[in-house]
Amino acid sequence: MATRDRRWVVHKFGGSSLADAGCFRRVATQVEQLPEARVALVLSACRGVTDELIGVVAAAEQADNRACEAALAGLLERHVSIATELLSPDAEKSYFARLHADIADLGRMLQAVALVRSASRELRDLVHGYGEIWSSQLFATYLEERKHRPAVRWVDARGIVFVEWGALGPSVQWERSRANAAARVTRRDSTLVIPGFVASDARGLQTTLGRNGSDFSASIFGSLLDAREIVIWTDVDGVLSADPRQVPDARIIPSLSYHEAMELAYFGARVIHPQTMAPAFEKGIPIRIRNTFAPDKPGTLIAAAPESALVVKGITSIENIALVNLEGAGMIGVPGTAHRLFGALHDAGISVILISQGSSEHSICFAIPAEQAALAERAVRLAFANELRDGQLQSVESADACSIIAIVGDGMAGTHGVSAKLFAALGAAGINIRAIAQGASERNISVVVDRKVTVKALRAVHAGFYLSPHTLSIGLIGPGTVGSVLLAQLESQAARFQRQFNLDLRVRGIATSKRMLLADTAIDLGCWREALERHGEMLDLAKFEAHVAAGHLPHRVMIDCTADAGIASRYASWFAAGLHIVTPNKKAGSAPLAEFRQMQQARRAAGTHFLCEATVGAALPIIMTMRDLRETGDGIRTVEGVFSGTLAYLFNSYDGGTPFSTIVAGARARGFTEPDPRDDLSGADVARKLVILGREMGLMLELADVETENLVPQELRACSLAEFLERLPEHDARMQDLLNSAQRAGRVLRYVGRLTAEGKASAAVERLEADHPFAYMALTDNIVRFATDRYCENPLIVQGPGAGPSVTAGGVFGDLLRLASYLGARI
Numbered sequence: 001m002a003t004r005d006r007r008w009v010v011h012k013f014g015g016s017s018l019a020d021a022g023c024f025r026r027v028a029t030q031v032e033q034l035p036e037a038r039v040a041l042v043l044s045a046c047r048g049v050t051d052e053l054i055g056v057v058a059a060a061e062q063a064d065n066r067a068c069e070a071a072l073a074g075l076l077e078r079h080v081s082i083a084t085e086l087l088s089p090d091a092e093k094s095y096f097a098r099l100h101a102d103i104a105d106l107g108r109m110l111q112a113v114a115l116v117r118s119a120s121r122e123l124r125d126l127v128h129g130y131g132e133i134w135s136s137q138l139f140a141t142y143l144e145e146r147k148h149r150p151a152v153r154w155v156d157a158r159g160i161v162f163v164e165w166g167a168l169g170p171s172v173q174w175e176r177s178r179a180n181a182a183a184r185v186t187r188r189d190s191t192l193v194i195p196g197f198v199a200s201d202a203r204g205l206q207t208t209l210g211r212n213g214s215d216f217s218a219s220i221f222g223s224l225l226d227a228r229e230i231v232i233w234t235d236v237d238g239v240l241s242a243d244p245r246q247v248p249d250a251r252i253i254p255s256l257s258y259h260e261a262m263e264l265a266y267f268g269a270r271v272i273h274p275q276t277m278a279p280a281f282e283k284g285i286p287i288r289i290r291n292t293f294a295p296d297k298p299g300t301l302i303a304a305a306p307e308s309a310l311v312v313k314g315i316t317s318i319e320n321i322a323l324v325n326l327e328g329a330g331m332i333g334v335p336g337t338a339h340r341l342f343g344a345l346h347d348a349g350i351s352v353i354l355i356s357q358g359s360s361e362h363s364i365c366f367a368i369p370a371e372q373a374a375l376a377e378r379a380v381r382l383a384f385a386n387e388l389r390d391g392q393l394q395s396v397e398s399a400d401a402c403s404i405i406a407i408v409g410d411g412m413a414g415t416h417g418v419s420a421k422l423f424a425a426l427g428a429a430g431i432n433i434r435a436i437a438q439g440a441s442e443r444n445i446s447v448v449v450d451r452k453v454t455v456k457a458l459r460a461v462h463a464g465f466y467l468s469p470h471t472l473s474i475g476l477i478g479p480g481t482v483g484s485v486l487l488a489q490l491e492s493q494a495a496r497f498q499r500q501f502n503l504d505l506r507v508r509g510i511a512t513s514k515r516m517l518l519a520d521t522a523i524d525l526g527c528w529r530e531a532l533e534r535h536g537e538m539l540d541l542a543k544f545e546a547h548v549a550a551g552h553l554p555h556r557v558m559i560d561c562t563a564d565a566g567i568a569s570r571y572a573s574w575f576a577a578g579l580h581i582v583t584p585n586k587k588a589g590s591a592p593l594a595e596f597r598q599m600q601q602a603r604r605a606a607g608t609h610f611l612c613e614a615t616v617g618a619a620l621p622i623i624m625t626m627r628d629l630r631e632t633g634d635g636i637r638t639v640e641g642v643f644s645g646t647l648a649y650l651f652n653s654y655d656g657g658t659p660f661s662t663i664v665a666g667a668r669a670r671g672f673t674e675p676d677p678r679d680d681l682s683g684a685d686v687a688r689k690l691v692i693l694g695r696e697m698g699l700m701l702e703l704a705d706v707e708t709e710n711l712v713p714q715e716l717r718a719c720s721l722a723e724f725l726e727r728l729p730e731h732d733a734r735m736q737d738l739l740n741s742a743q744r745a746g747r748v749l750r751y752v753g754r755l756t757a758e759g760k761a762s763a764a765v766e767r768l769e770a771d772h773p774f775a776y777m778a779l780t781d782n783i784v785r786f787a788t789d790r791y792c793e794n795p796l797i798v799q800g801p802g803a804g805p806s807v808t809a810g811g812v813f814g815d816l817l818r819l820a821s822y823l824g825a826r827i
Contacts, residue, residue: 012218017292045131060113132195140193161199215276238300249468255306311411322373330392344383425464429554460554469504475548483561486809491525584614590688614811641784645803709764
């Protein structure tokens with residue numbers, strides 16, 4: 001145990017961790033609190049210094065002496081300022097002497113560069129590496145003066161690590177470097193401060209390890225010191241499941257294998273570079289990614305065999321990709337075609353990121369950086385010039401506005417359905433896949449998509465694998481009687497759905513007939529009325545629709561809680577824009593047949609969903625029942641019932657003791673009627689429902705095909721709503737006579753809708769026997785009876801409340817949840 005405790009732990013601190021004096025203090029405090037007996041601290045340059053050194057060489061090559069002098073003065077001032085704040089006067093003198101000497105040397109080197117207008121690679125490496133030397137010397141001096149860590153010693157990495165540069169970058173001379181480390185690091189050492197990024201070449205000249213070189217240094221020293229662990233301290237909490245700038249709900253991945261980390265790093269995860277992990281990987285040394293500014297967070301562990309139940313660890317992307325396709329029958333069965341193709345790309349200096357070829361061998365496509373698309377196309381055309389001329393190959397085409405989306409995870413190997421879930425998530429978001437690639441390791445599946453949908457694709461896939469909430473961007477039009485209740489229901493349940501089902505029902509827009517309220521994230525449904533009043537703007541439906549259909553959110557739904565035919569007429573364009581629709585508005589489903597067909601064609605073309613259960617029976621499963629009967633092969637003979645909760649309430653309540661007009665006014669006040677009760681009394685509401693059901697049955701009904709009894713007196717049909725309500729009592733006698741006639745015959749009045757398989761439809765007041773099933777109804781009940789081939793002797797009956805804001809809103813809410821389920825949410 002004592003021997004293991006004496007093993008080194010390497011801690012690497014990046015430039016963001018060493019931005020200023022305050023950061024130096026924070027890092028020193030963290031180092032002093034480390035439990036390990038022996039720590040090797042590998043430091044980057046202070047934030048931005050390496051970039052400044054690169055810039056000063058470029059300025060020297062332009063002979064811009066003034067810019068060089070200003071840059072050197074700025075570098076000197078920055079390090080002097082940090083040192084003055086941290087070091088004692090005696091320590092300052094020693095550090096300043098080395099710093100001024102280095103700046104003077106730099107000045108002379110840059111003068112030489114300015115004379116010849118060119119800098120050799122050796123000189124560049126020498127200049128670029130000063131930042132790590134300055135920061136590590138300063139930190140070592142500061143840490144030693146604090147006297148909380150034993151035996152603090154600065155170790156020059158240039159005297160230990162020797163590398164050779166080749167086509168694949170710097171290659172460590174391990175035997176020589178191990179010997180140097182053994183000679184320079186003693187058993188008495190316990191705290192080493194080492195500059196990252198710098199090394200020496202085979203001739204002993206200073207060189208660098210390339211970009212991300214400090215991470216590479218940490219891995220190299222981890223191997224040289226036989227470290228127990230390597231800790232990379234940076235400015236994020238660990239490796240994330242996606243880029244948080246594109247996927248705000250990205251999560252920290254607790255643990256990764258080396259292979260998973262390399263895949264994610266290659267595809268753009270910037271926390272650690274694949275090459276930097278190689279020495280640790282070879283020796284099986286765990287790497288932990290932690291946040292300097294949140295040291296209490298556990299970070300991400302990268303190890304040979306991490307414990308994790310996640311099948312997919314992360315989703316990442318490479319943007320600005322071109323997809324080049326070589327196609328032609330002449331490739332089929334011809335050996336060496338791929339060799340010639342990729343040999344031509346190699347000769348042109350083009351790196352291929354992704355390759356996809358069908359088993360037919362009719363085409364090969366590959367992805368490359370977009371800026372190399374024209375060069376690649378020329379190289380391929382030149383290599384296959386004869387075949388293209390003779391027609392053996394038909395085309396060489398490129399598309400340069402693409403991105404690669406990749407999912408990564410060791411757990412994908414042997415797990416069924418991973419590809420299906422990936423493609424389903426993209427399909428549900430309306431995203432087309434241009435090319436697919438998967439290696440035999442099953443650790444990575446990559447797809448090529450249009451660049452403009454990159455963020456949308458990332459979010460859809462991230463949610464599809466439940467790494468983030470399954471988000472629906474919701475726009476609600478018509479926050480009136482039903483819409484306001486729906487918003488209250490959403491507000492009361494939203495937290496539970498996110499907690500239990502990882503479902504984020506995000507209302508991002510609310511629109512009335514005159515104003516609208518938009519939110520980038522989500523509207524606070526607890527105070528939407530106040531927000532609409534204070535921050536709302538004039539209604540612009542085009543802007544509202546575009547906002548809800550934001551490209552960065554994969555699933556978008558419009559909830560229409562109006563009874564407006566004008567709003568319903570926009571459904572086709574909403575579908576075309578990728579918007580799903582949930583509505584209790586009957587105007588679309590009963591629109592003129594040509595408009596209805598156009599809407600359905602737009603929906604099918606876009607692959608979007610239209611959920612309208614609430615148009616017929618509020619929350620009753622009437623449309624769903626009809627679809628189930630038809631889809632399972634049952635033949636529907638007739639559908640009949642009391643389809644209007646409003647008319648059911650009116651006739652259930654009307655016993656002659658209270659005038660009919662008074663009952664109508666009361667029903668309207670309770671939200672049981674349409675905003676204009678004439679929509680109910682005219683029978684138009686029932687007729688629309690019959691048309692909707694008829695079209696569900698495959699009948700091409702129009703509203704004019706429904707024989708409808710209108711209960712609105714002729715003289716009140718064209719007047720204003722206010723006049724109608726005022727004058728309706730004048731006609732109570734007519735309804736009283738109708739009721740008296742029914743009661744004398746021992747019957748009850750019900751407004752019944754009927755629909756037959758032959759397309760005959762009617763809606764009218766009927767006098768029914770007192771024991772008729774439709775006579776036994778409570779208040780706003782709807783009752784629908786299905787007579788089918790299966791349910792012929794004993795018809796199937798669906799009954800329950802069919803009107804009222806809460807019930808109708810509940811029906812819309814249920815449709816919204818069904819939509820979320822269709823889109824992949826687990827409810």
